[in-house]
Amino acid sequence: MSRDEFRVRAGQEAARRWDRIRCALGVDVTGPLIGREPARPGRFFFSAAEVADIAAALRQRLPEQAGHIVEQAERVLQHRFDVLGFCGLDYGADVDWHLDPVHAKRAPQWPWYRIRFLDFEQVGDHKIVWELNRQQWLLTLAKAYWLTAEERFVTELMALWRHWQDRNPYPIGVNWASSLEVAFRSLSWIWVQQLLRGCRAIPEQFWTDMIRALALSGRHIERYLSTYFAPNTHLLGEGVALFFIGTLCPQLRAARRWAECGWATVLRESQRQVQADGLHFEQSLYYHVYAVDLFLHARILAGQNEVRIPASLDETIEKMLTVLRDLSQAGALPRLGDDDGGRLFDPGRNRSEHLTDPLATGAALYGRPDFKAAAGSLREETLWLLGMRGAVRFDTLPTRQRPWASVRLEASGVHAMTDVGRQLFIDAGALGAFSGGHGHADALSVQLAVDGRMWLIDLGTCGYVPADGDRNAFRRTAAHSTLEVDGASQARPTGPFSWDRLPEARTDVWAQGDALDLFIGSHDGYRPITHQRSVVAVKSRFWAVRDVAAAPAGEELVGPEHRLDCRWYLAPEFQHHASVPGGAILSREPELHGAGGPMRLAILAAGPRGWQQHVEPAAWSPVYGKKEPVLVVHGEGMVTLPAEIFTMILPLGASPYDAGRIERLGDSAWCYHEGDRHHYFLWRVGDGPRQVVGWVTDAAFAYCCIREGEAPQAILYGGRSIAWHGAELPHVRL
Numbered sequence: 001m002s003r004d005e006f007r008v009r010a011g012q013e014a015a016r017r018w019d020r021i022r023c024a025l026g027v028d029v030t031g032p033l034i035g036r037e038p039a040r041p042g043r044f045f046f047s048a049a050e051v052a053d054i055a056a057a058l059r060q061r062l063p064e065q066a067g068h069i070v071e072q073a074e075r076v077l078q079h080r081f082d083v084l085g086f087c088g089l090d091y092g093a094d095v096d097w098h099l100d101p102v103h104a105k106r107a108p109q110w111p112w113y114r115i116r117f118l119d120f121e122q123v124g125d126h127k128i129v130w131e132l133n134r135q136q137w138l139l140t141l142a143k144a145y146w147l148t149a150e151e152r153f154v155t156e157l158m159a160l161w162r163h164w165q166d167r168n169p170y171p172i173g174v175n176w177a178s179s180l181e182v183a184f185r186s187l188s189w190i191w192v193q194q195l196l197r198g199c200r201a202i203p204e205q206f207w208t209d210m211i212r213a214l215a216l217s218g219r220h221i222e223r224y225l226s227t228y229f230a231p232n233t234h235l236l237g238e239g240v241a242l243f244f245i246g247t248l249c250p251q252l253r254a255a256r257r258w259a260e261c262g263w264a265t266v267l268r269e270s271q272r273q274v275q276a277d278g279l280h281f282e283q284s285l286y287y288h289v290y291a292v293d294l295f296l297h298a299r300i301l302a303g304q305n306e307v308r309i310p311a312s313l314d315e316t317i318e319k320m321l322t323v324l325r326d327l328s329q330a331g332a333l334p335r336l337g338d339d340d341g342g343r344l345f346d347p348g349r350n351r352s353e354h355l356t357d358p359l360a361t362g363a364a365l366y367g368r369p370d371f372k373a374a375a376g377s378l379r380e381e382t383l384w385l386l387g388m389r390g391a392v393r394f395d396t397l398p399t400r401q402r403p404w405a406s407v408r409l410e411a412s413g414v415h416a417m418t419d420v421g422r423q424l425f426i427d428a429g430a431l432g433a434f435s436g437g438h439g440h441a442d443a444l445s446v447q448l449a450v451d452g453r454m455w456l457i458d459l460g461t462c463g464y465v466p467a468d469g470d471r472n473a474f475r476r477t478a479a480h481s482t483l484e485v486d487g488a489s490q491a492r493p494t495g496p497f498s499w500d501r502l503p504e505a506r507t508d509v510w511a512q513g514d515a516l517d518l519f520i521g522s523h524d525g526y527r528p529i530t531h532q533r534s535v536v537a538v539k540s541r542f543w544a545v546r547d548v549a550a551a552p553a554g555e556e557l558v559g560p561e562h563r564l565d566c567r568w569y570l571a572p573e574f575q576h577h578a579s580v581p582g583g584a585i586l587s588r589e590p591e592l593h594g595a596g597g598p599m600r601l602a603i604l605a606a607g608p609r610g611w612q613q614h615v616e617p618a619a620w621s622p623v624y625g626k627k628e629p630v631l632v633v634h635g636e637g638m639v640t641l642p643a644e645i646f647t648m649i650l651p652l653g654a655s656p657y658d659a660g661r662i663e664r665l666g667d668s669a670w671c672y673h674e675g676d677r678h679h680y681f682l683w684r685v686g687d688g689p690r691q692v693v694g695w696v697t698d699a700a701f702a703y704c705c706i707r708e709g710e711a712p713q714a715i716l717y718g719g720r721s722i723a724w725h726g727a728e729l730p731h732v733r734l
Helices: 003-024 048-061 063-077 126-133 137-148 152-167 179-195 204-223 233-248 255-272 285-304 311-326 357-366 369-375 380-396 470-475
Strands: 080-083 086-090 407-409 414-419 422-427 445-450 453-456 483-485 492-495 498-500 505-512 516-526 529-538 542-550 562-569 574-580 583-588 600-606 612-620 628-639 643-652 661-666 669-674 677-683 690-692 695-697 701-707 714-717 722-724 731-733
Touching: 003 204, 048 063, 048 137, 048 380, 063 080, 063 137, 063 152, 080 126, 126 179, 137 152, 137 179, 152 179, 152 204, 179 204, 179 233, 204 233, 204 255, 233 255, 233 285, 255 285, 255 311, 285 311, 285 357, 285 380, 311 357, 311 369, 311 407, 357 369, 357 380, 414 516, 414 529, 422 529, 470 492, 483 529, 483 542, 516 701, 529 677, 529 701, 542 562, 542 669, 542 677, 562 643, 574 600, 574 612, 574 628, 583 612, 583 628, 600 661, 628 643, 643 661, 677 690, 677 695, 701 722
Parallel strands: 714 731
Antiparallel strands: 080 086, 407 414, 414 422, 422 445, 445 453, 483 562, 492 498, 505 516, 516 529, 529 542, 542 643, 562 628, 574 583, 583 600, 600 643, 612 628, 661 669, 669 677, 677 701, 690 695, 695 722, 701 714
16 A cells, blocks of 8 residues: 555545534534535536427437337336336335345445445345436436426426435435445436426425535545545546536535546546557446546536547547447447446446447547447437537438458457458457456457347346355356366456456467458466467358467376366357257347348367267346346367367358368368368467378468369468468468
8 A cells, every 4th residue: 555545545534434423413514615606607518498409309319219218207206217137126105215125135324434335235236226326317307307398207306306315314324335326426416407407397495405415425526536445437437527516516615626626537547547459447348338438428528618628538538439339340249347237328228239329429529430330320318418519410420331340459458350240259358457356257258249239248247246146157257258177267256346366368369361360369367277269260251269278388287187168158049959060050039130141150169089069058147137048059078188179150041051060180280161161270280380181381370271173272370381282272371
């Protein structure tokens, strides 16, 4: 602990106890924070006069979304709330703001700093409690008022807001235990303040009370910033809230200080939390989008209020949006690391298909036709953030899709082998920042997107602190499409947000060509055993995966045999169609078949003696708190090391099709026989040219397709020659 960290933590420790004493004595800690109404209030994303126009545009441009908002608002009137992956949780007539209704647990009414919110027995799932208390459903009621002109939505909004204030006196209860949650709640109140400023049904006293509530929240966030507790999206979100409160509530005496502190935090974290390739340092795509949302909202508000915006912030935001563009070329984003289940603007848009939403706003803000193409259509959030001018700018932008291109995010180790309508993703990065709290033990795992849908999936997160152990079950190695050795995870969980023995993953080869992409990477998560994975993408056809488990020269292993497991997790729409020699054919639900597109997926594998592959049931979590059944193709065997497994991933068409077969030619040499085509894959073994079954090559890797009546052409990496039964073959080099 540094001297500064000690100073900050000690100061926060003293402050929270002093706060408790003062409040117990009846001291009003917010009174001194409020000053006179300024001559010039801060400017929000829209003015009171623009709200009706935006609501009308929402009805016209996005009628389904408008209808969904009203439906949600009707459920809120009945105190039925959609929380994370749980729909319509019934909180009854008297809402209990400290209750986890899913697990029937209630957080104690203690000073917030005494509540162990990660203790399931004490609190239940704190995420469920906190998600309700972010009060983003207040925005739903406010928007429903503008969409229907029915004051009952506003009446219930005020009643629930006052009920919350009455049942959550400062500083008592779990809803004050996280500065980030206070920040989210404050942002919700600010949105309500701006959405309903012109509503005559709201008495002036409501606005006075809300200013006092925002003053208390801003004070709490400033005093208990997550500078050392959680210097990630927690700190960023708190900075954004301080910036919003300070900018939009200038009658608060601390407003200028909060605005400056918040903006400085946003700028600093934009440089600290984002890696050189644009991915957020948590190595979680969901948290990446969390951060993008926060940066975008703060940047747009700064522009509205003539705050100087350094070019570096815009560069960071555009890099982060470019990551979303590049990883969604096939129309679906993979899932990397934890899935938090919440969102800044609309918590209901919390599934993988919603993570490209910021691209629509980025397209209009930065004038990027490529972002517009990746977004596909205007989003509700863009209307509110940029107003009608933003919608017009989005509409007038040309739609210019970037040419299909494979992608390597070098700093984060994420790779995407891209072909028309297809992307296979490989994670060869670290678990994430600090102790990898939001990362998964998924080194060298793969996912596959085809024609707008995921085919090979990450199982998701499920929960952070559930009682049934799902937290570790969903983030361990066995829950990912990669190789597992001796039933061990690549890293050991030491708590819900920490790991021990973090693996070091590296990319050894990344080569791209018109016809073929090649990836070779490795990690030491099973040390002294190493896992090396090669992935070969033969464009427009299939992917070949070679896994090697071995010990470094001179290292002794425990026991003569080791258990290897290799899993391939299928998206929920896949069913087991047929078992074939060496693997299985999976078929998609009929209504999801694309016109003329692939309808089935074959996964074939060959490995050491005794290697078996079968299809098993599994469970995945499409959103926080929810589990659904899926299938996994599971290969397993007890083997002597070094051991090698070769897998073919084959999208198949609708017509009857022989999946083919795999033949082992020798160590690191394989052939996939596909009808009258024979696909050869050769890796170098040792020094000197490779010679195996008629082949001679000096390449580190070579691929060639042989078909009678066609002139073969080989593709080489790291070599200059290849011969087939003594005849030199034409070739291209990666």
